[in-house]
Amino acid sequence: MTAVLIDAVSWAFIATGSALVVTGALGLVRMPDFYTRMHPAGVTDTLGADLVLVGMMCQAGLSLVTVKLFLIGAFLFFTSPTSTHAIANAAHVAGLKPGFAEVPKRRPRGTEPGEGER
């Protein structure tokens, strides 16, 4: 009974993770703008991969493999959002504007918002 339960739970995790990965790929292709594209890419990297890893941990039971999978999951949990942030930040610094909005001017350090060049 518990084996069936564990199987079902791991199936659910892996299926959800894979669905998120597919959705992320779809979004990557269909989104209109760079910044909107970063969002599905980040989802694929972080949540999709982590859910698949949790599903695999359920399959592995209590063993060293589970600990290793958990470490991989923790590593991905920290580094995928960071890489998404790094890419978006680099684009912002390079001057890429979001598709439909004005980017607020960078104010010099030490001034209040609203001060600076008038």
Next chain:
Amino acid sequence: MLASVFSLVSAALFVNLDAVDVAFTEAAVGAGISTILMLGTVAITARREAPSTRPRALPLTVVFLTGLALVYGTLDMPRFGDPAAPAQVHVAPKYIEDTAREIGIPNIVTAVLASYRGFDTLGEVTVIFTAGIGVLLLLAATIRDPQGAGVRAMHHHLVLRVVTKVLIGPILLFALYVQFHGDYGPGGGFQAGIIFAAAFIIYALVFGLETARRAVPGRIVRLLLAAGVLLYGGVGVVSFVFGRNYLNYSVLGPDMITGQHIGILLIEFGVGMTVAAVMVSTFYAFAGQHAPIRDEEW
């Protein structure tokens, strides 16, 4: 970018073919370090190739003929995956059966690479060493001297700085794990050296090349570059001293198996040192071509 995607896909292909060690190395080198160095090259040079002025008919013909000659040379080889090929009938069973008895480590790939085919691995490490020296010779003339102290790069990028600080320790630990775990699972010197270098490269990327150069000075990196190959060759010479032939590890310990273990550990360590030093020094050479971007320009 396409090159790194290609490397990642071929790493997945290698995993599919049950060659996990190779996949590990391909993923680390191709999808990781090569991309960084390629980006560094593009940053130094230009994004588009200058149009070539010389006619391209002669080189194309030479390449084509050489390719034909190579293909003709392979026509004599046994068919791919042929179970009656000499490699499957003589070589592979000998390694598979003798490893447990003579070397005593579970990972047959490491046993073959480090012990049975130790000469080839010595050649590989020397090739890596030579490549590193070649890059340094080509680029060292234009490396600017590190100027000033305490250039705080990436002050605005808090997330990157914090995450890098948190991650560098685990990355270095993982590199050591991979290095010494090569006997029991996928791993070994090459992969570990790459991962080791990756930690220093990410430190240099986030905290500035000058800070990284103060942490790991160029001359120490170059020292390690040579020390790795020296260690590997030295193990062979020690075997001479004990009266056996070059790179015969059996004499390094009280019995054959212990000697093999010691020998494999030492040479893998030499390989890891050289690989890490080559990657770090190549990165220093590439990244040192630019003047550092000042903090206010970010």
